[in-house]
Amino acid sequence: MPPLTLNSKTRCVLYGAVMLWLGVCGARAETIRIVTEELPPYSMTRDGKLTGMSTEVVQAVLNEVNVQASIQSMPWARAYDLALHDPNVLIYSISRTAEREGLFKWIGSIATSRWYLYSSSTHPISLTDLDDARDWQIATVNEDVGEQYLIGKKFIVGEQLQSSNRYELNYQKLRTGHVDLWISDELNAGYLARQAGDDPARTLVQSLRVPELEENGGLSMAFSAGTPDATVQLFQKGLRTIRENGTYDAIARKWN
Known part of the structure; x- marks a missing residue:
């Protein structure tokens, strides 16, 4: 049997699929640290458990993208500093402002605010x-x-x-x-x-x-600037999916 040969178009398609698979797997392999603050009713500790509207949205995204990561609640200044300087840090609920735009890799809005x-x-x-x-x-x-x-x-x-x-x-x-x-x-x-x-x-x-303070969608989730783009894209897709399948709306109704 003669060796299998691939035309250039087929090779490009296969190469793209392999690179996408490697990117997604790499994103999932990264150790992600998630930080937030006590900002009820968006995020708050009740009976030793972190809950709140934004927390439930973040947990739904984690489930959607099949990533396991713990969430730490701490004073906002510390959470903000970690997200500014350390790679692979996801922070929420963070307002997206012009001054912050280039400091983080933004996933998307998770709650409106006034x-x-x-x-x-x-x-x-x-x-x-x-x-x-x-x-x-x-x-x-x-x-x-x-x-x-x-x-x-x-x-x-x-x-x-x-x-x-x-x-x-x-x-x-x-x-x-x-x-x-x-x-x-x-x-x-x-x-x-x-x-x-x-x-x-x-x-x-x-x-x-x-x-x-209400522009750009209210409160968001964002990754630190040193986070790989594949990780960011994976979470952006996860947030879009829970918005499209009704999960986000169900969470929002519960807390509003």
Whole structure:
């Protein structure tokens, strides 16, 4: 029997298939580290288990792409630093901004968000624009997008901005009058108020909406810049799939 010969087109197709297979297998072979923060109801530890809307979306993507990886919850500044400097780190829920665009490899949006500067109903503050907030003390979270946004607008930590590592501390500061304003995502603010036994409709005043923080799809998942493209593409495909097959919508309905 004469040896089998392949034309150039067939060789190219086979070569492409082999390279794709190697890329996907390589992506799955990488050790992936997943980091997040305590940002209820998107990610939070309850009874020793990490849960929340964004967490369930990430877990659904992991199941879809058949990758096993543990998720660690830590202060946002530490999670952000790891994702900035270490390869193969997946971070969520991270807002996609112009300043962050080139720092990460973006997978896609996993939750919508609306951002406000809140004041307390016991000390309501009317703001027509962001400049009106410069005379007030504002609660922020260290290195989160709200704080980064305000710093970019020339607000200063230790002067107008009172930074902390935990979101629930900021609600307590606002509630007790230790700060005048609090920059927060709407779902997070409402959840923390209810956890404190309050009705957010009665205790929180939406003094100013911050639409710049809502661009590019709200909250996302992203890989560190040193992550192989094959890994990124695998997760992008997984997120698209759970959006198309209804899994994402089912999770969103549960938490909204």
